[in-house]
Amino acid sequence: MSADTAIRPRRTSLRPAWEEKPTLIGQFGKGTILTLVVAAVLIPLWTVLVTSLSSEKTINEAGGYVFIPREFNPSAYVVIFSGGQVTDAILVSTFVTVVGTALSLVVTVLAAYGLSRPGTLWHRSILFYFLLTFLIYPGMIPSYLVVTGLGLKDNLLALILPTAISAFNLVVLRAFFMSIPGELYDSARIDGAGELRILWRIVLPLSKAVTAVVGLFYAVGYWNAFFNAILYIDRNDLQPVQRVLQQFILAGQSPTSSGTAVAIPGLGSTMPPSLAIKMAVVVVTIVPALIIYPFIQRHFTKGVIIGAVKG
Amino acid sequence: MSAPPVAAPQAQVEKAKKKAKPVSRQRLSFGQRLRRDWPLLLMCLPAMLLLLVFHYIPALGNIIAFQDYNPFVGDDPLEAFLYSEWIGFGNFEYLFKNAAFWDSVVNTLSITAFQLVFYFPIPIFLAMLLNSIMSPRIRSLVQSVVYLPHFFSWVLVVSLFQMMIGGAGLLAQTLRHAGYTPPDMMTNPETFMFLITSQALWKDAGWGMIVFLAALVAIDTSLYEAAAADGAGRWRRMWHITLPGLRSVIILLLILRLGDALNVGFEQFVLQREMVGREAAEVVDTYVYYQGIAVQQWGVGAAAGLFKAVVGILLIVGANKLAHRFGEQGIYSKS
Numbered sequence: 001m002s003a004d005t006a007i008r009p010r011r012t013s014l015r016p017a018w019e020e021k022p023t024l025i026g027q028f029g030k031g032t033i034l035t036l037v038v039a040a041v042l043i044p045l046w047t048v049l050v051t052s053l054s055s056e057k058t059i060n061e062a063g064g065y066v067f068i069p070r071e072f073n074p075s076a077y078v079v080i081f082s083g084g085q086v087t088d089a090i091l092v093s094t095f096v097t098v099v100g101t102a103l104s105l106v107v108t109v110l111a112a113y114g115l116s117r118p119g120t121l122w123h124r125s126i127l128f129y130f131l132l133t134f135l136i137y138p139g140m141i142p143s144y145l146v147v148t149g150l151g152l153k154d155n156l157l158a159l160i161l162p163t164a165i166s167a168f169n170l171v172v173l174r175a176f177f178m179s180i181p182g183e184l185y186d187s188a189r190i191d192g193a194g195e196l197r198i199l200w201r202i203v204l205p206l207s208k209a210v211t212a213v214v215g216l217f218y219a220v221g222y223w224n225a226f227f228n229a230i231l232y233i234d235r236n237d238l239q240p241v242q243r244v245l246q247q248f249i250l251a252g253q254s255p256t257s258s259g260t261a262v263a264i265p266g267l268g269s270t271m272p273p274s275l276a277i278k279m280a281v282v283v284v285t286i287v288p289a290l291i292i293y294p295f296i297q298r299h300f301t302k303g304v305i306i307g308a309v310k311g
Numbered sequence: 312m313s314a315p316p317v318a319a320p321q322a323q324v325e326k327a328k329k330k331a332k333p334v335s336r337q338r339l340s341f342g343q344r345l346r347r348d349w350p351l352l353l354m355c356l357p358a359m360l361l362l363l364v365f366h367y368i369p370a371l372g373n374i375i376a377f378q379d380y381n382p383f384v385g386d387d388p389l390e391a392f393l394y395s396e397w398i399g400f401g402n403f404e405y406l407f408k409n410a411a412f413w414d415s416v417v418n419t420l421s422i423t424a425f426q427l428v429f430y431f432p433i434p435i436f437l438a439m440l441l442n443s444i445m446s447p448r449i450r451s452l453v454q455s456v457v458y459l460p461h462f463f464s465w466v467l468v469v470s471l472f473q474m475m476i477g478g479a480g481l482l483a484q485t486l487r488h489a490g491y492t493p494p495d496m497m498t499n500p501e502t503f504m505f506l507i508t509s510q511a512l513w514k515d516a517g518w519g520m521i522v523f524l525a526a527l528v529a530i531d532t533s534l535y536e537a538a539a540a541d542g543a544g545r546w547r548r549m550w551h552i553t554l555p556g557l558r559s560v561i562i563l564l565l566i567l568r569l570g571d572a573l574n575v576g577f578e579q580f581v582l583q584r585e586m587v588g589r590e591a592a593e594v595v596d597t598y599v600y601y602q603g604i605a606v607q608q609w610g611v612g613a614a615a616g617l618f619k620a621v622v623g624i625l626l627i628v629g630a631n632k633l634a635h636r637f638g639e640q641g642i643y644s645k646s
Binding site (some may be wrong): 012014015016018019020031033034037038040041042043044045047048062063064065067106107108110111113114115117120121122126129130133135136137138139140141142143144145146147148149150160161165167170194195196199219223224226227230231242243245246249250282285286289290293296297 | 335341343344345347348350351352353354355357358359361362364365366367368369370371372373375382387388389392393440441443444445452453455456457459460462463464465466467469470471473474475479480481484487488500507513517533535539540543545577578581582586596599600604609612613616617620623624627
């Protein structure tokens with residue numbers, strides 16, 4: 001599993017004696033490539049942030065996007081947070097993310113624990129049932145018919161339930177639960193603890209990190225949910241942020257089968273939103289990812305994710 | 312960093328013990344096992360139910376591909392399904408005669424092929440480049456930055472591209488300012504392939520490095536030392552040690568990608584289909600959506616979806632056979 005990558009000490013910055021000194025051209029080339037790669041990621045984010053904090057006047061002077069910050073003008077944020085479509089969307093997405101992640105985590109942890117001891121009744125069949133989801137996909141159209149048939153049209157549960165379980169996350173958690181020494185289970189059982197108590201008191205405290213990472217992956221998925229909203233949500237006040245972002249930035253070039261025009265907050269609906277407001281919406285969709293990112297990232301090196309990738 | 316080496320052998324001992332256990336468990340009768348294990352079964356139940364309703368029932372629901380499904384013959388989809396007419400392979404006949412469908416298949420496969428050449432090697436290259444950087448601070452800084460876009464949604468990625476290189480984007484704005492005419496990059500069907508590949512690279516090339524970085528760290532350093540002592544330069548070491556060390560990961564991922572040839576992503580294309588037009592941007596998944604839900608030819612859409620699913624399973628099984636042929640593990644093995 002991940003042991004071989006996780007236990008190896010980090011390479012020090014000391015160049016081993018047998019390695020030749022880097023050539024000047026080589027160093028320069030590497031530096032250029034890495035700088036370009038990093039810039040390609042950061043420049044768009046920077047531009048968006050600076051423009052969102054600019055006044056109408058600065059934006060007009062720059063002829064559009066602002067790259068060099070001149071002022072700190074949060075009026076665009078005041079507009080989008082003072083009610084209207086964007087505020088609704090932020091609330092909707094927050095609700096879907098929080099409730100969805102909680103549900104996904106509870107259900108996934110329970111199932112992963114239930115499957116963590118080979119040799120229990122029907123263990124192999126149930127595992128197979130979960131793994132088969134990797135091979136057999138539900139089609140888009142039958143899924144649509146099932147979800148609408150359950151009456152979930154214009155119901156936020158339609159953004160939660162269909163994507164609540166990822167067999168991949170389940171397998172990751174299960175693998176970790178299985179690596180917990182069996183003596184711990186046995187001693188707890190001798191002391192009279194039931195399965196739920198063992199899970200809550202012994203297994204979960206030992207697997208905080210993996211559980212957190214799995215939860216964060218679920219959260220990212222819910223926050224980024226977009227297409228299910230096109231399929232299942234028609235009402236304007238129930239649209240998630242990704243949908244509003246699409247309407248704001250890519251409007252007129254979007255799939256419009258079930259889409260309705262988005263009213264612009266704080267402005268007459270005939271006027272297009274100002275660039276700063278658009279950019280503020282972009283920032284709002286990025287920020288949650290930025291907040292949780294360091295938490296996920298801390299576990300990269302611990303091999304959690306690498307172990308998962310290797311299966 | 313000192314604890315894990317002790318933990319690893321322990322885990323192996325545990326594994327050995329676990330293997331031994333089931334033998335004694337087999338002696339219990341079904342009733343005894345049920346009495347012992349029912350809490351565990353109960354814990355699996357919610358997840359199983361969710362998958363049943365939202366995964367397996369829709370998967371079975373693909374049989375409406377053999378119906379002239381009409382949502383108006385019943386009050387809800389189930390009734391409509393029961394009362395709709397069965398028409399055998401009629402939808403498939405329509406599908407296979409439909410030029411737009413074959414266009415979408417061809418588009419999908421060309422995109423897969425294009426990305427095998429212009430996407431697939433980039434994470435490998437980046438991982439090798441990053442691995443050769445000595446300073447741990449630069450390494451982790453670059454990693455932090457390039458992993459980030461993986462957590463962005465496709466809406467956000469396409470939006471950012473639109474803002475940077477779109478007709479009213481930062482680049483066009485700068486070029487116009489300098490008196491040039493900006494090139495059309497977001498809506499040009501001719502260059503669409505490059506556009507989606509650079510979007511995919513921007514979003515996931517950094518993330519794709521992780522597997523290769525792990526494989527690179529696992530290569531025994533003494534091999535490099537020995538090769539250097541024998542006079543191998545850095546390029547020869549790369550060719551004879553680094554690349555062979557990555558071989559099995561590369562083959563595995565390559566085969567996985569082949570097994571996934573009909574999956575090129577969905578949201579990325581749905582978002583841009585209107586901008587560049589159907590001819591360039593229609594892939595099988597978007598065809599299913601437009602044919603089935605937007606145009607409401609449910610049966611035909613479902614038939615296209617089922618076609619994709621069946622071909623997909625065949626491709627995965629075939630790719631896995633191929634992996635075994637190469638002496639690799641593949642995604643699953645006979646056990």
